[in-house]
Each structure stands twice: as C-alpha cells, then as structure tokens.
Amino acid sequence: MIAILGAGKMGEALLSGVLRAGRRPSELIATARREERGALLRERYGVEIVPNAEAAAAADTLVLAVKPQDMGALLDEVGPHVPPGRLVISMAAGITTGFVEARLPAGVPVVRVMSNTPVHVDEAMSVISPGSHAGEEHLKLAEELLSPVGKVLRIPESLQDGATALSGSGPAYFYYLVEAMVDAGILLGMPRAAALEMVIQSAVGAAVMLRDSGEHPVLLREAVTSPGGTTISAIRELERHGVRAAVLEAIEAARNRGRELASG
Known part of the structure; x- marks a missing residue:
C-alpha cells in the first residue's frame, strides 16, 4: 500500500x-x-x-x-x-x-x-x-x-540543494527563455500563435536531439553555427550581454535561497 x-x-x-x-x-x-x-x-x-x-x-x-x-x-x-x-x-x-x-x-x-x-x-x-x-x-x-x-x-544528499536549483526550478528557466523568444518573434512581425508554435517545436526538437544523440551541447550548437552566419551573430549578442554568466549566477542564487528557506 x-x-x-x-x-x-x-x-x-x-x-x-x-x-x-x-x-x-x-x-x-x-x-x-x-x-x-x-x-x-x-x-x-x-x-x-x-x-x-x-x-x-x-x-x-x-x-x-x-x-x-x-x-x-x-x-x-x-x-x-x-x-x-x-x-x-x-x-x-x-x-x-x-x-x-x-x-x-x-x-x-x-x-x-x-x-x-x-x-x-x-x-x-x-x-x-x-x-x-x-x-x-x-x-x-x-x-x-x-x-x-x-x-x-x-x-548524494549534499547535492540536493543544487539539484533543486538546477532541475527542480529548471522548467521555469526554459519557460522564461521561450517567452523571450516568442516576444522576439512578435518584434519581427510574426503572429503570436505562429511564434509560439515555432519556438515550442524548436525547444522540443532540441531537447530530443540532446537526449537521443548523446552529443555534447557544444557540438550540437556548433553544427547550427555557420561561419559569418545568422546564428553566430545571435550568439555574439548573447555573450555580449552576459547571458551565460547570468544563468550561472541565477542558478546559484536559487541554490542559496533554497538553503535560506530550509534553515528558517
């Protein structure tokens, strides 16, 4: 039972x-x-x-x-x-x-x-x-x-607070990114429904490739990134605005907040 x-x-x-x-x-x-x-x-x-x-x-x-x-x-x-x-x-x-x-x-x-x-x-x-x-x-x-x-x-239980920040809260980070990408589509003149469908399917497809291919995410990203192309231009802007560092700091902040809540 x-x-x-x-x-x-x-x-x-x-x-x-x-x-x-x-x-x-x-x-x-x-x-x-x-x-x-x-x-x-x-x-x-x-x-x-x-x-x-x-x-x-x-x-x-x-x-x-x-x-x-x-x-x-x-x-x-x-x-x-x-x-x-x-x-x-x-x-x-x-x-x-x-x-x-x-x-x-x-x-x-x-x-x-x-x-x-x-x-x-x-x-x-x-x-x-x-x-x-x-x-x-x-x-x-x-x-x-x-x-x-x-x-x-x-x-190990010593990693549970980190897991809470990484995967427990993880879906919210992806929803946040999807929301931003949909807004970008609207900025470029697309109807909201069309932008949402494109972003969701792109996210699902990327997740399945990550899971099923066994390839490192860097290699999968590089496969989309042609020299002098559109993708590298977008990546440059993400790096210029410190998106990678912001993600690291955000997840660390989630871990720290979890510890604060647990300690009362």
Missing part, C-alpha cells in the same frame, strides 16, 4: 502517474487538507481519502508531498503512527532526511526526492538521496515509484 500525504499538485501528479503505470486504485490511499479536495481526488481516481494518521499506520510506503513549511507539523502528526520498517519518501524542497528522521521512530528509512513539474506529462527529472537508515532496497522502491513519471537519478 502506498500513501500520498498531501495530494496537492505534485502529489496528484504522482498519484495519476502511478495509476497510469498499472497500479490499482485499491493499492493507494491519499490525504488532503480540504474535504472538497479529497472528494475531487476520490471521484477522479477512485482512491480512498483518509486522515493522515490512518494513512501513516496503514501504508508500506509513505510519500510526504506537503510544502516545506508544512512538513514539521505533518511529521508531528504522523510520526507516532509510522510502524518501524516503513519507507518514507520526502518530496519537500530543502527538507533534509535528518529533519524527517528526527521526527519518526528510530530506524525508519527515509529517501529524499526532488522532482519537477513535468511529472504532469511523465517527463519529470527526479533525483533521490538516501537517509542514514535507507539502503539499496529502499532506493529501488523509490525508483520503482518515480520511474513511471520520468527519469530518476541517484545523487
């Missing part, structure tokens, strides 16, 4: 992905803060909606999908009800496995996860890290749960 505690946007996306992968609704339970939200999930997916404490006591795997600021209160509520040996998966940004372990019975295995919003279309990037009591079998269970909704990568 899998319990998803806090079935908000990310929790619901995981729930729907697990069901699409072949799990039966009877194999899952979920919790929701608001009664109307629980009723919606029950109607939409056919899963049972129960109180947090009941879910913690009944499930073999607990997925904690609440916001970071709500994690302490949730753990205080469910901690006494978690049986030894149950796997706890935390999806809250900035919350360490040590924070979770300290509020659960001794020895409970905890796996920390950072995913991202493409979980809604089964293209998430999820990075996982074991806590002090989690072993290979627990990591495999986490991978089994997350792989239907995207790719899963193991990293």
Whole structure:
C-alpha cells in the first residue's frame, strides 16, 4: 500500500502517474487538507481519502508531498503512527532526511526526492538521496515509484540543494527563455500563435536531439553555427550581454535561497 500525504499538485501528479503505470486504485490511499479536495481526488481516481494518521499506520510506503513549511507539523502528526520498517519518501524542497528522521521512530528509512513539474506529462527529472537508515532496497522502491513519471537519478544528499536549483526550478528557466523568444518573434512581425508554435517545436526538437544523440551541447550548437552566419551573430549578442554568466549566477542564487528557506 502506498500513501500520498498531501495530494496537492505534485502529489496528484504522482498519484495519476502511478495509476497510469498499472497500479490499482485499491493499492493507494491519499490525504488532503480540504474535504472538497479529497472528494475531487476520490471521484477522479477512485482512491480512498483518509486522515493522515490512518494513512501513516496503514501504508508500506509513505510519500510526504506537503510544502516545506508544512512538513514539521505533518511529521508531528504522523510520526507516532509510522510502524518501524516503513519507507518514507520526502518530496519537500530543502527538507533534509535528518529533519524527517528526527521526527519518526528510530530506524525508519527515509529517501529524499526532488522532482519537477513535468511529472504532469511523465517527463519529470527526479533525483533521490538516501537517509542514514535507507539502503539499496529502499532506493529501488523509490525508483520503482518515480520511474513511471520520468527519469530518476541517484545523487548524494549534499547535492540536493543544487539539484533543486538546477532541475527542480529548471522548467521555469526554459519557460522564461521561450517567452523571450516568442516576444522576439512578435518584434519581427510574426503572429503570436505562429511564434509560439515555432519556438515550442524548436525547444522540443532540441531537447530530443540532446537526449537521443548523446552529443555534447557544444557540438550540437556548433553544427547550427555557420561561419559569418545568422546564428553566430545571435550568439555574439548573447555573450555580449552576459547571458551565460547570468544563468550561472541565477542558478546559484536559487541554490542559496533554497538553503535560506530550509534553515528558517
């Protein structure tokens, strides 16, 4: 039995992905803060909606999908009800496995996860890290749960804050770039819908080439960049305005802000 505690946007996306992968609704339970939200999930997916404490006591795997600021209160509520040996998966940004372990019975295995919003279309990037009591079998269970909704990568927990900045927030950076490119198309006289379609397909095609070719992004970029051509003129302007440095500094700032939020 899998319990998803806090079935908000990310929790619901995981729930729907697990069901699409072949799990039966009877194999899952979920919790929701608001009664109307629980009723919606029950109607939409056919899963049972129960109180947090009941879910913690009944499930073999607990997925904690609440916001970071709500994690302490949730753990205080469910901690006494978690049986030894149950796997706890935390999806809250900035919350360490040590924070979770300290509020659960001794020895409970905890796996920390950072995913991202493409979980809604089964293209998430999820990075996982074991806590002090989690072993290979627990990591495999986490991978089994997350792989239907995207790719899963193991990293040391010391890199989780960086992963949050890089891939957790990563989709927003791409949306920002797409927005700017669409505006450029409008500046050049194109209808918004046409500009948006061109940019989206270019982004999708580039992403598929990166994933499937195995080529370094520098080589793929160079293949488009002819001597004295249009692409190198654009690249020169990006470099002149310090876009590369801005990206590095932006992602570092996201990492630093994540640490600030986690420390309170």
